[in-house]
Amino acid sequence: MFAQSYGAVTFGLSGHIITVEVDISTHVPSFDIVGLPAAAVKESKERVRSAIKNSGYRFPVYRITVNLAPADLRKEGSGLDLPIAVGILAASGQLPEEAIQGCLFVGELSLRGELRPVPGILSMVLAGKEAGFRKYIMAPDAAQEALLAEGTEIYDPRTLAELVEGLLGRTPLVPAVRKEPAPAPEETNDLADVQGQLIAKRALEIAAAGAHNLLMTGPPGSGKTMLARRITTILPPMTDEEALEVTKIYSVAGLFKTERILRDRPFRSPHHTISMAGLIGGGTVPRPGEVTLAHRGVLFLDELPEFPRSVLEVLRQPLEDRVVRIARANAAFTYPADFILIAAMNPCPCGYLGDPDHECTCTDGEIQRYRRKISGPLLDRIDLHVSVSRPKYSELTASVRGESSADVADRVAGARRLQQERLAPWHMHTNSEMSRRQMQETCPLDREGNSLLRQVFETLHLSARSYDRIIKVARTIADLAGTPAITAEHIAEAVSLRNMISRK
Numbered sequence: 230m231f232a233q234s235y236g237a238v239t240f241g242l243s244g245h246i247i248t249v250e251v252d253i254s255t256h257v258p259s260f261d262i263v264g265l266p267a268a269a270v271k272e273s274k275e276r277v278r279s280a281i282k283n284s285g286y287r288f289p290v291y292r293i294t295v296n297l298a299p300a301d302l303r304k305e306g307s308g309l310d311l312p313i314a315v316g317i318l319a320a321s322g323q324l325p326e327e328a329i330q331g332c333l334f335v336g337e338l339s340l341r342g343e344l345r346p347v348p349g350i351l352s353m354v355l356a357g358k359e360a361g362f363r364k365y366i367m368a369p370d371a372a373q374e375a376l377l378a379e380g381t382e383i384y385d386p387r388t389l390a391e392l393v394e395g396l397l398g399r400t401p402l403v404p405a406v407r408k409e410p411a412p413a414p415e416e417t418n419d420l421a422d423v424q425g426q427l428i429a430k431r432a433l434e435i436a437a438a439g440a441h442n443l444l445m446t447g448p449p450g451s452g453k454t455m456l457a458r459r460i461t462t463i464l465p466p467m468t469d470e471e472a473l474e475v476t477k478i479y480s481v482a483g484l485f486k487t488e489r490i491l492r493d494r495p496f497r498s499p500h501h502t503i504s505m506a507g508l509i510g511g512g513t514v515p516r517p518g519e520v521t522l523a524h525r526g527v528l529f530l531d532e533l534p535e536f537p538r539s540v541l542e543v544l545r546q547p548l549e550d551r552v553v554r555i556a557r558a559n560a561a562f563t564y565p566a567d568f569i570l571i572a573a574m575n576p577c578p579c580g581y582l583g584d585p586d587h588e589c590t591c592t593d594g595e596i597q598r599y600r601r602k603i604s605g606p607l608l609d610r611i612d613l614h615v616s617v618s619r620p621k622y623s624e625l626t627a628s629v630r631g632e633s634s635a636d637v638a639d640r641v642a643g644a645r646r647l648q649q650e651r652l653a654p655w656h657m658h659t660n661s662e663m664s665r666r667q668m669q670e671t672c673p674l675d676r677e678g679n680s681l682l683r684q685v686f687e688t689l690h691l692s693a694r695s696y697d698r699i700i701k702v703a704r705t706i707a708d709l710a711g712t713p714a715i716t717a718e719h720i721a722e723a724v725s726l727r728n729m730i731s732r733k
């Protein structure tokens with residue numbers, strides 16, 4: 230006896246349809262799953278057996294072979310429980326095969342036969358739509374996420390028994406309906422809340438406008454975290470395409486919580502004790518790491534030198550390529566990782582170097598060791614370096630509010646539009662993405678700009694990479710001003726925002 234059902238898995242961020250073939254033959258009783266199942270899928274045998282029995286159906290005491298096709302794709306996770314159970318019920322004649330045609334089944338089963346949600350539902354349903362499936366069956370907790378893929382018929386029975394009774398037409402299943410999402414919490418952070426800090430705020434604006442990475446150095450209490458958090462209030466809103474992409478990432482990571490497509494740009498701030506897999510992605514059951522959860526948004530690393538150097542070094546590749554490559558035993562895939570890096574650090578281990586009110590107790594050796602924890606190549610990938618000092622008493626008590634996030638966001642949006650138009654021939658969006666070729670074609674320096682840059686280059690002994698970074702930042706500064714050519718003023722500001730921490 231043979232039957233076929235359909236399930237889905239995710240690989241990287243994309244969903245893949247899996248054909249579940251079930252063959253039951255009269256041999257010595259056994260239960261085998263073949264077709265490159267990972268450990269969690271092998272465990273599915275025990276869950277499926279118990280779920281079928283405890284739902285009041287017969288688990289066939291014959292030789293059962295389940296084949297998962299295509300065989301070359303490694304199947305991870307527990308979402309194939311449901312199509313395997315349905316396939317066994319069909320192959321053993323307890324469910325007519327016509328009843329499961331055109332249906333895609335996704336879900337884990339509890340031993341009692343309850344349906345449980347699995348990560349990556351949105352990607353799987355989108356893959357199902359592409360393959361022409363009409364009906365989708367999953368756990369109640371997964372339905373709202375699945376309904377984000379419009380034009381689908383979603384059913385969300387609580388138990389296997391409820392599903393089977395529905396498929397048999399005894400108690401018809403009712404399609405899930407979209408719940409009105411709770412209103413988005415009002416954004417309460419605003420740049421205007423930050424008193425003083427004009428240079429740091431300007432650096433944030435430039436970082437947001439050109440998608441440049443930023444390092445803030447300053448003593449504890451200088452407001453580095455408060456500043457960093459406000460960058461999302463000045464970044465342009467995500468496009469529909471970006472929002473769907475980010476939602477898929479959170480779905481695959483099992484972090485999808487709301488009923489709406491994620492609209493706010495991500496802001497991730499992992500602690501320095503994070504593991505390599507936590508930051509970059511991977512693990513036994515591969516999951517996106519923080520660099521991918523920050524995709525289209527911001528990755529904030531506070532206390533940068535406290536991160537293990539090995540963890541920081543692996544950041545170089547995604548910072549350069551804007552994707553991370555995850556290597557598996559028999560496959561490799563990429564996750565997107567296009568984020569703005571904002572890093573913060575103290576000037577020295579005690580934090581008070583250069584502070585007029587506190588004495589620094591560190592030795593020169595300690596300061597050097599502390600700063601050397603951040604490698605030159607990583608530092609080289611950070612376009613903007615600024616010092617942040619603790620606000621003065623007069624700044625804290627000033628009654629004048631600074632510029633609001635909305636006003637700064639307008640300038641950022643204007644600068645982004647200019648970049649998008651100019652870089653469209655190369656399918657780039659922001660100045661930070663430019664390579665030499667685009668810089669040569671789109672970054673004209675006026676005469677004074679040129680001579681100032683030559684002077685700076687010769688006196689500061691800049692590396693070629695630093696030279697490029699200064700031009701890119703100057704290009705963004707000119708875009709914020711709406712000026713086609715880069716002037717000496719723009720170059721001067723870009724140089725001042727590359728106040729590289731001493732490496733000697």
Ligand SMILES: [Zn+2]
Pocket residue numbers: 577578579580581582589590591
């Ligand atoms: Zn110190």
